[in-house]
Amino acid sequence: MIRPDGPFDDKKDFSRNADERSAEERAIDDWLPINSPRTAKWWYSAFHNVTAMVGAGVLSFPYAMSKLGWGPGVTVLVLSWIITLYTLWQMVEMHEMIPGKRFDRYHELGQHAFGPKLGLWIVVPQQLIVEVGVNIVYMILGGQSLQKFHTIVCNECKEIKLSYFIMIFASVHFVLSQLPNFHSISGVSLAAAVMSLCYSTIAWGASAKMGVKPDVQYGYKAKSTAGTVFTFFSATGNIAFAYASHNIVLEIQSTMPSTPEKPSKGPMWRGVIGAYIIVALCYFPVALIGYWMFGNQVDDNILLYLDKPKWLIAMANMFVVVHLIGAYQIYAMPVFDMMEAVLVKKLRFKPSRYLRFFTRNIYVDLHNIGCSLDDYCTHWRTKGDYNQSKRLSVLFIIKPELKGLKMH
Numbered sequence: 139m140i141r142p143d144g145p146f147d148d149k150k151d152f153s154r155n156a157d158e159r160s161a162e163e164r165a166i167d168d169w170l171p172i173n174s175p176r177t178a179k180w181w182y183s184a185f186h187n188v189t190a191m192v193g194a195g196v197l198s199f200p201y202a203m204s205k206l207g208w209g210p211g212v213t214v215l216v217l218s219w220i221i222t223l224y225t226l227w228q229m230v231e232m233h234e235m236i237p238g239k240r241f242d243r244y245h246e247l248g249q250h251a252f253g254p255k256l257g258l259w260i261v262v263p264q265q266l267i268v269e270v271g272v273n274i275v276y277m278i279l280g281g282q283s284l285q286k287f288h289t290i291v292c293n294e295c296k297e298i299k300l301s302y303f304i305m306i307f308a309s310v311h312f313v314l315s316q317l318p319n320f321h322s323i324s325g326v327s328l329a330a331a332v333m334s335l336c337y338s339t340i341a342w343g344a345s346a347k348m349g350v351k352p353d354v355q356y357g358y359k360a361k362s363t364a365g366t367v368f369t370f371f372s373a374t375g376n377i378a379f380a381y382a383s384h385n386i387v388l389e390i391q392s393t394m395p396s397t398p399e400k401p402s403k404g405p406m407w408r409g410v411i412g413a414y415i416i417v418a419l420c421y422f423p424v425a426l427i428g429y430w431m432f433g434n435q436v437d438d439n440i441l442l443y444l445d446k447p448k449w450l451i452a453m454a455n456m457f458v459v460v461h462l463i464g465a466y467q468i469y470a471m472p473v474f475d476m477m478e479a480v481l482v483k484k485l486r487f488k489p490s491r492y493l494r495f496f497t498r499n500i501y502v503d504l505h506n507i508g509c510s511l512d513d514y515c516t517h518w519r520t521k522g523d524y525n526q527s528k529r530l531s532v533l534f535i536i537k538p539e540l541k542g543l544k545m546h
Contacts, residue, residue, distance in 0.1 A: 166482055169489040171319040172242050172475045178393035182324055183409025185331035186390045188416050189464045190383035192334040194279055196420055197341055198376060200428025201438040205373035208356065208429075214377050215425055222381035223414050229387045230403050230410060234396065242392035243475070244385055262476070268385050269469045276469070277505045280307035280462040283455045290452040301510035307459070308506035314467055315474070315498040320393045323467050330464020331416070337457035338420035342427040344444045344451075354433035380421070389472050474498055 167173050203211040232247060234240055241247040248261030281304035288298065317323050360366040383390075387410075394402035428440045444451055477497050481487040 166489060169482070170475055170479055171471055172389050172392050175319070175321055176393060176395045178321060178324075178395075178405075180394075180405035180408040181412070182321075182327075182393065183390055183406050184412035184416070185324075185328045186320070186468060187383050187387070187410060187413035188331040188334060189327045189461070190386055190390075190468045191381060191413065191417055192331075192338070192420050192461075193380065193382070193465065194283075194337075194458050194462070195376070195380050196334075196338055196424050197440050198438045199380075199421060199425035200345075200432060200436045200440050202373035202376045203425050203429035204356075204359070204432075204434040204436050205369040207358065210370070211373075211425070211429070214374050215422060218378045218381055219414065219418060219421075222378075222384070223410070226384060226387060226410055226414075227407065229384060230391060230406050233388055233391045233403060233406070234401050240392065240396065240402070241388055243472070244388050247388060265385055266473065266476070269473050272382075272469045273466055273473070274505055274509065276462045276466045277304060277308060277509045280304070280459055280466070281509070283458040283462065287452050287455040287459070290448050290455065304509045305506060307462075308502055308509075310463055311466060311470075311502045312499055314463070315470065315502050316495060317467070318494070320390065320471055323464070323471070326464045326467055328464075330461045330468075333457040333461040333464075335416060335420055337454045337461070338424050340450060340454040340457070341440050341444070342423040345428050345431045345440065348431060348444070350430065351432050351435065354431075355435070356429075356433050359434050377425075381417070386468065386472055389475070470498075470501070473501065477501065 199215075206214060232241065236250070241250065244265050245258055245261040249257030251257060252260055281300050284303040284306060285298070285300055288295070288303070314323070314326060317326075358366050358369075360369055391402055391406045394406050396402035424440065428436060432440075441451060441454060444454075474494075474497070478489075478494065481493060481497065482489050487493055
């Protein structure tokens with residue numbers, strides 16, 4: 139029975155689930171990346187959420203605004219910010235809505251709602267599609283950003299294929315993926331959050347310095363009503379889906395300490411508010427200033443419009459790389475947790491560093507090989523320009539930020 143003066147019966151009820159586990163089960167749970175350790179502060183929640191939410195897709199916001207116009211565009215930006223903040227608050231509240239139990243993983247909440255078996259089948263496939271798909275997109279986008287940086291700083295050098303830059307980006311993750319849990323990647327996540335704010339600031343700051351483009355126009359470019367409606371809804375989806383991180387918010391909150399007197403939702407919600415303030419500082423200026431400067435002629439990656447000064451644009455691309463490194467790890471950690479939980483709980487492997495080493499390296503290597511071979515095959519199949527959207531269209535459902543970026 140829930141007491142009227144608080145969400146928990148007593149301290150004994152709060153720790154009941156942990157006490158009922160065997161020593162072996164407690165050791166396994168402590169070894170898995172999501173549960174251990176529960177020592178995070180509220181600011182960990184802030185930069186984890188910023189890293190997960192702010193992607194390079196923010197650079198396409200002026201393009202989305204050009205399809206929406208001033209009134210609808212500003213409305214969609216504000217409503218998306220408010221609605222997703224509200225739904226994130228709901229997730230934070232549900233983390234400990236059952237006295238004495240914490241839903242540390244998204245699928246645990248699904249199992250509570252739909253049942254032990256049905257909840258897994260409903261939640262896990264969708265969560266894996268999103269997280270693995272985002273990791274694939276980030277692997278490609280990280281290679282593209284490295285390639286763009288190389289082109290800017292050494293435009294007379296021999297052209298290097300994208301697949302090699304993808305390998306360079308993947309090599310970083312062979313090392314970082316050995317960090318055991320969310321707490322251990324906090325420094326990486328913090329750096330990524332700072333970088334996202336930096337390249338967003340470069341995008342709108344450089345745009346503002348260029349000034350309003352001569353003969354700028356803000357009307358719709360589509361020549362038919364159907365085209366206008368289609369691009370309108372497409373742009374609305376691009377903005378709405380840019381507010382991500384809901385699928386890993388429970389895993390982030392699981393790193394927070396919690397007691398009956400001070401439940402984890404307090405510091406977690408404080409961090410979410412901080413994260414959304416930073417998100418607003420990234421999204422709104424890029425969208426509004428970029429559209430104001432270039433109107434409906436803006437490209438779907440605003441950095442393509444900004445070729446001077448070269449050092450600043452090169453720096454922005456490297457900031458994107460650093461951010462993608464942190465974001466890749468944030469989205470990979472719940473996948474690592476699922477893989478390792480199956481291996482040690484279902485297949486009875488012994489928890490060890492060797493198991494973690496091989497499991498995580500295989501995951502990263504599959505992304506590396508798949509993305510690199512895809513670029514290699516495309517290069518020889520076309521030997522020229524190729525519309526990237528045709529072969530990555532399935533990924534736009536997950537992360538629409540790749541539209542318009544050139545593969546070669």
